[in-house]
Each structure stands twice: as structure tokens, then as C-alpha cells.
Amino acid sequence: MESLKRWCYRPGMAGSTFSRLLKPIGEHPGFFLFAAIVPTFPDILYAVSREMTFFVWRNLILALLLSLFRAYLLTLPLCLQRHRHANGGGSTAWQIIRTGYISAILLILGVASYAESFLQIHFGTLCSASVLQVLWETNAQESSEFLKTYCASTSFILLTIFFALIVAGYVVLRKHAPKFRFRNRAVRTTLAILLLIGLGISVSRIQIFCKLLLAEHDTPAIEAPSTPISTFERIHTALAANNFSPERAERLLQILDSARVEGCSFRSPCIVVVIGESFNKHHSSLYGYPLETNPRMEERRNRGELFVFNDVISPANLTTSVLNQIFSPASLDAGEHWDEKPLFPALFRKAGYATYHMDNQAAGTVTNFHDLGLKNLFNSRSNPLLFTAVNTLRHPSDLNLIDDYDRIVPKTDSAELTIFHLIGQHLHYRDRFPADEAHFSPEDYDRPDLNARQKQILADYDNATRYNDRVVDAILEHFARRDAIVIYLSDHGEEMFDYRVHFGRTYTPLTAGICKYQFEIPFLIWMSDSYRSNHPEIVEQVARAINRRFSSDDLPHLLMDLAGIQCPWYDPTRSLVNDRFDNTRPRPLLLGYEPAGDYDVLIRE
Numbered sequence: 001m002e003s004l005k006r007w008c009y010r011p012g013m014a015g016s017t018f019s020r021l022l023k024p025i026g027e028h029p030g031f032f033l034f035a036a037i038v039p040t041f042p043d044i045l046y047a048v049s050r051e052m053t054f055f056v057w058r059n060l061i062l063a064l065l066l067s068l069f070r071a072y073l074l075t076l077p078l079c080l081q082r083h084r085h086a087n088g089g090g091s092t093a094w095q096i097i098r099t100g101y102i103s104a105i106l107l108i109l110g111v112a113s114y115a116e117s118f119l120q121i122h123f124g125t126l127c128s129a130s131v132l133q134v135l136w137e138t139n140a141q142e143s144s145e146f147l148k149t150y151c152a153s154t155s156f157i158l159l160t161i162f163f164a165l166i167v168a169g170y171v172v173l174r175k176h177a178p179k180f181r182f183r184n185r186a187v188r189t190t191l192a193i194l195l196l197i198g199l200g201i202s203v204s205r206i207q208i209f210c211k212l213l214l215a216e217h218d219t220p221a222i223e224a225p226s227t228p229i230s231t232f233e234r235i236h237t238a239l240a241a242n243n244f245s246p247e248r249a250e251r252l253l254q255i256l257d258s259a260r261v262e263g264c265s266f267r268s269p270c271i272v273v274v275i276g277e278s279f280n281k282h283h284s285s286l287y288g289y290p291l292e293t294n295p296r297m298e299e300r301r302n303r304g305e306l307f308v309f310n311d312v313i314s315p316a317n318l319t320t321s322v323l324n325q326i327f328s329p330a331s332l333d334a335g336e337h338w339d340e341k342p343l344f345p346a347l348f349r350k351a352g353y354a355t356y357h358m359d360n361q362a363a364g365t366v367t368n369f370h371d372l373g374l375k376n377l378f379n380s381r382s383n384p385l386l387f388t389a390v391n392t393l394r395h396p397s398d399l400n401l402i403d404d405y406d407r408i409v410p411k412t413d414s415a416e417l418t419i420f421h422l423i424g425q426h427l428h429y430r431d432r433f434p435a436d437e438a439h440f441s442p443e444d445y446d447r448p449d450l451n452a453r454q455k456q457i458l459a460d461y462d463n464a465t466r467y468n469d470r471v472v473d474a475i476l477e478h479f480a481r482r483d484a485i486v487i488y489l490s491d492h493g494e495e496m497f498d499y500r501v502h503f504g505r506t507y508t509p510l511t512a513g514i515c516k517y518q519f520e521i522p523f524l525i526w527m528s529d530s531y532r533s534n535h536p537e538i539v540e541q542v543a544r545a546i547n548r549r550f551s552s553d554d555l556p557h558l559l560m561d562l563a564g565i566q567c568p569w570y571d572p573t574r575s576l577v578n579d580r581f582d583n584t585r586p587r588p589l590l591l592g593y594e595p596a597g598d599y600d601v602l603i604r605e
């Protein structure tokens with residue numbers, strides 16, 4: 001009974017050290033609670049969505065303690081006001097500063113938590129370098145479509161209601177302005193100890209931030225030094241990891257400049273690479289989709305001009321990440337980093353090819369890039385080493401790239417490599433085809449599991465795919481009278497309500513379904529009439545290769561093989577059509593920029 005008394009209310013203890021320490025909390029309990037609890041929602045959501053391993057528990061507890069201490073620090077400035085006020089004068093100005101401070105802090109904490117909670121609930125991911133890259137890849141118009149699409153989802157509405165209740169709770173608490181004096185010694189001691197532990201953790205986290213700051217200008221900039229906990233650490237880590245350091249960029253320029261080619265047979269005098277965008281091959285009639293999404297390509301296949309490859313995947317499901325890989329002869333399965341080897345257009349230039357880039361994503365000023373990540377590959381310093389000429393503007397329709405080509409490329413017979421990089425079927429799908437080219441409508445889909453809006457998205461995607469068929473057909477037609485070979489591939493796939501009610505791409509651990517719809521890509525080789533009659537041996541090689549297992553990561557080796565380029569970076573066992581092609585290699589995948597497993601293992605699970 002005596003010991004119980006000791007743990008209970010004792011008015012004499014109010015002036016103790018702990019009591020003074022906890023005074024700011026007692027004076028501003030509403031602010032403190034909001035600042036302590038709200039930022040931890042994403043961490044809690046993340047933890048409950050995982051298997052509760054030791055590390056998940058540990059990180060959650062660290063996040064809670066960090067947040068508690070941060071809330072305490074943020075509450076301290078509110079206590080300054082009382083002293084100033086007691087001195088008299090300036091109270092109105094203080095009131096304004098105080099209100100501004102409270103509003104700014106609560107808004108920043110609330111919005112950051114809300115946004116990251118949404119990411120976690122809807123995409124199963126917290127803020128990461130990949131998420132930031134996706135934001136870069138998304139222009140304002142797409143963002144509004146994205147919001148329109150997701151604002152109607154149940155999880156979004158529930159989350160919004162939840163946050164509205166939190167804000168309402170805060171307003172009520174503030175109105176009644178209760179004060180706590182922490183007279184219960186157990187509560188007081190526990191809270192004070194937790195705060196002190198929070199202080200210790202905060203100090204230990206400072207060295208992680210220092211490491212990150214230094215890492216931004218160092219080689220391993222891509223690697224984050226530790227698992228970030230809390231939204232703010234994750235944003236900081238993501239920004240640092242996303243940064244392609246000036247040193248890396250400089251080294252890549254040197255590699256491009258110093259690359260040497262030993263010889264070239266120019267066996268294919270005109271090579272065209274068409275890089276598509278977000279093309280789910282299971283929505284192509286070339287690959288058995290029941291709707292006529294690729295009628296022109298089907299005709300070309302039936303005429304024997306076009307070869308359709310059946311087992312090709314992309315190494316990643318993020319445009320920038322894929323393009324890094326497919327422009328570089330470095331191979332993921334060999335553990336090589338893409339910026340260690342000269343990108344293939346530089347090798348073609350050195351070999352004597354004129355190289356052209358008609359790009360509907362990277363063209364424009366730096367701020368006008370569709371995807372800022374592409375700036376690492378294509379910029380004012382790298383372009384002269386890679387290309388003879390490039391287009392300078394993006395267009396609403398990929399067809400306009402052909403006009404760019406006609407305007408920019410001189411009509412000569414010199415050996416030529418041209419790359420068309422399309423916007424293809426990138427979200428927002430409805431903007432990817434002219435309204436009068438719409439062919440499919442929601443009525444074409446017998447999908448009782450989808451609502452009208454989802455069926456419309458599906459129809460928009462298939463219409464964009466059918467329009468892409470027209471674009472690719474026009475490019476092929478443009479080279480029909482040349483001794484030309486054209487390779488079409490998509491950068492990656494795109495989920496389109498294929499096996500669950502979901503569309504787009506995800507940044508969650510890979511499953512067989514995600515591998516199939518987001519990583520399997522259409523891969524086509526077309527050869528003009530004169531090419532087929534001039535190079536019967538290549539036609540046979542291509543025909544023999546259509547069922548081989550290939551990752552577009554090794555595209556440069558196929559292109560160098562077709563050109564007959566001899567150099568240290570060419571490996572015939574990686575060229576899809578070469579008789580020495582190694583069909584047994586593992587095909588590693590990246591989720592964003594991070595290793596995420598092997599396609600051939602994951603797809604069987």
C-alpha cells in the first residue's frame with residue numbers, strides 16, 4: 001500500500017527535474033501528441049504489412065522513439081512565448097509567429113505522413129529513390145490523372161477520413177487547452193526515460209546523415225548507408241541515392257570519349273532501334289491478345305517481314321533504369337554497373353556510323369525533360385559523343401518524330417544508326433492517341449470485376465497500343481526502300497487489370513504476376529525487302545532465334561553484331577541472333593535501381 005502511494009499523485013514532486021523537463025509537453029499536449037504520433041503512421045503501416053521480424057520491430061521502435069523526441073524538440077519553442085509575454089510588449093507579433101510556426105510544423109508533418117501512408121497502403125512502398133524517379137517520370141498532366149484515378153479508391157477515402165478525424169481531434173484538444181502536470185511519478189519517469197533514449201537515437205542518426213551528405217559526391221552514391229527510418233530520413237536517402245554524382249558523370253564522359261573500335265564490316269548499313277514505352281505484350285494481338293491491337297504488325301509478320309520474339313524481358317520496370325541498362329554493354333548478370341562501359345551509340349560513332357536520336361522523352365531543355373533521370377544519359381555534354389544529331393522538341397504524337405527525322409537527317413548513303421524513343425503507351429493512356437483513332441470502348445470488355453471507369457482505362461490503353469501499332473508501322477514504312485533492319489522493343493511492360501484490379505507499375509517485392517506483366521516485353525525484328533535479299537544469312541539467324549531467352553540488358557551486343565563492330569565491349573555470346581549465343585544466362589531484375597531477384601526463378605513461383 002505504501003509503495004502504491006509512492007507511485008501515485010504527490011503534489012510536492014511537481015517541481016522535480018523530470019517535471020520541469022516535461023513541462024513543455026504538459027503545456028501543449030495537443031501539439032506534442034500530433035507531432036509525436038502522426039509522423040509514425042507510415043512506419044506503423046509498413047510494419048503491420050510485413051512479417052514482424054526482429055528488424056521490422058527494431059526499426060518501428062526506433063521510429064517511434066525518434067518521433068517522440070522530435071516532437072519534444074518541436075514543442076520547446078512554444079514555451080518561449082510565455083517568457084516574452086511576461087516581459088510585456090510584442091505579444092501580437094509573437095502570437096503571429098507562434099501561430100505561423102504551429103501551422104507550418106503541423107502542415108509539414110501531416111502532409112508528409114499522409115502522402116507516405118498513401119504510398120504504403122496503395123503501392124506497398126515507402127518513399128524511395130524509385131518513388132522519386134516515378135514522380136520525375138510523371139508530368140503535371142499525368143499527375144492530375146493519377147490523382148483522379150486514385151482519389152476514388154476506398155483506401156484513399158478511408159485514409160482521408162482518418163486524417164480529417166486526427167485534425168478534428170487536434171482542434172478540439174486545442175480549444176479546451178488542457179494542461180498536464182505529470183504528477184504520476186511512473187508516467188513522468190517513463191516519459192522522461194523514453195525522451196532520453198530518443199535523444200540518444202537522434203544523436204546516433206546524425207552520423208548516418210553525415211555519411212549520406214558525404215556520399216553524394218562519392219562513388220558509392222547509389223548505396224544508402226543504412227535503412228532509413230522516418231519519412232524525412234527516407235526522403236533524404238532517396239535524394240542522395242538518386243543523385244548521379246558529378247564524378248560519375250565525368251567518368252562516363254571520359255569512357256565515351258576514349259572508347260576505341262578495332263574494326264567494322266558495316267554488314268547492316270542502316271540499323272534502326274525503336275524503343276517503345278510501357279507496352280504490355282499480353283495486350284498485343286501479336287502475342288495472342290484477342291483484340292486487334294497490332295493489325296499492321298500482324299500483316300507484316302504474315303508477309304514474312306517481321307519476326308516476333310517470344311521470351312524477352314526488360315531488366316527493370318522503370319524507364320531510366322531500363323535505358324541505363326540497354327544503352328550500356330555492361331551486363332547485370334556479370335555484376336557490372338552500366339556506367340562502366342561506353343554506351344553503344346558512342347561505339348557506332350567511333351566505328352563510322354552516323355548516329356541519330358529522335359527522342360520523345362528526353363528532347364528539350366533540362367527542365368523540359370519528360371524524365372529527368374534520362375539527363376544522366378543524354379545531356380549537352382554526352383550527346384556530341386553519342387549522336388551525329390538529335391531532335392530538340394517533344395511532340396504530343398510519336399508520329400511527329402518521323403518529321404523530325406526527315407528534317408534533321410541528310411539523305412546520304414552513309415552507314416546509319418537511328419534510335420526512335422517513343423512516349424508509346426505511357427500513362428496517361430488517353431493522351432497517347434488522337435480521339436478519332438479510338439477503336440475500343442468499355443463495351444468490348446466482358447469484365448464484371450471492373451467498374452465503368454476501369455473499363456475505360458483498359459480501352460484507353462488498348463487504343464494507345466493500337467495507335468502505337470500505327471506509329472511503328474509508319475517508321476517501318478519510312479525505311480522500306482532502304483537496306484534496313486529495325487528492332488522494336490518496349491522499355492518495360494505495364495500492368496493493365498490482367499490478373500487483379502490494378503494498373504500501372506508497382507515498386508513492391510516481385511511476384512510471378514508482376515514479372516509477367518511489368519517485365520515481359522514485346523521484341524520485334526523487321527527487315528526490309530532489300531535487306532532480306534542482301535542478307536539471307538542474317539534472316540536465317542533471326543528466324544532461328546525467336547524463342548531464345550533474352551534480357552534487353554544485352555541489346556548493345558545484338559546491335560554491334562548486326563553492324564559487324566569489333567571492339568573489347570562486344571561479346572557474341574550475348575548477341576541474341578549469334579550462333580554462339582548463350583541461352584542459359586540468369587536474367588536478373590531491378591526494382592527501380594535495386595536488385596530484386598531472377599526472372600526465371602520468380603516467374604515459376
Ligand SMILES: [Zn+2]
Pocket residue numbers: 277278318319320491492
Ligand atoms: Zn518507361
